Amino acid sequence: MAPPKFRLVDTHAHICDSDFDRDRAEVLARARRAGVGAVIAVGENLSDAGKNLELTKMYPILKPAAGLYPAHLDLDQAGEMEDFIRKNRSVLAAIGEVGLDYWVVKKEPDKALQKEIFKRFIELAKALNLPLNVHSRSAGRHAVALLLENNAVRVQMHAFDGKAGAALPAVEAGYFFSIPPSVVRSRQKQKLVKQLPLSCLLIETDSPVLGPSPEERNEPANIRHCVKAIAALKGISEEAVIAAVSDNTERLYGELISDRK
Secondary structure, eight states, X not given: OOOOSSOEEEEEEOTTSGGXXXXXXXXXXHHHHTTEEEEEEOOSSHHHHHHHHHHXXXXXXXXXXXXXXXXXXXXXXXXXXXXXXXHTGGGOSEEEEEEOOTXXXXXXXXXXXXXXXXXXXXXXXXXXXXXXXXXXXXXXXXXHHHHHHTTOOSEEEETOOSOHHHXXXXXXXXXXXXXOGGGGTOHHHHHHHHHSOGGGEEEOOXXXXXXXXXXXXXXXXXXXXXHHHHHHHHXXXXXXXXXXXXXXXXXXXXXXHHOOO
């Protein structure tokens, strides 16, 4: 099979995770061999954000992001993260991951605080013209509504776990939805791929989780599973999927991230 016209981009991976400390170089070498041209390295806190910047100096394949995971219900932490993002705007690919999580956060006052923090990151993304890499577990409809209410523009909904009906308003607004390798075993993800247009799909791994097998550590090389699954579900060639998601990635993140050959 001829090499793809476009390099693949893993648009959401926790490559700073300690699970990769022992063999990160080998993991990224495997990603390169699998056709991955860039990995957007997301984080959950300031420690992750700082580590991502250091790793980027060592591994040019990595494009750093910085964000506060929605389980961190702390306005001071949010403020510190905003300051970090402003300071490092020139080297960041995205703000993420940020968003809502109603699987973890269940009390209404906590949900209100979570929304307040998310709104701050939405406003920051607009002010700095950075994409938002959004977490929305068990809160897909609510996250989409908040993004639309606050006029978010450049948005990636990562590993969206809601129904396609909840995603459609976001599709109409020009938002993107990234599909992880767990699509091979998730009926919900399979339905989402079938019902959403190819023009809004991205691919991600969410490494080290959401892999093709729940028992094994996920890594960026597994992005190929996403391509194969989308091709099968859409009834199109893998080459067509690669071309489409590469174009979509470029539309959201820019030419530098898409790393065309």
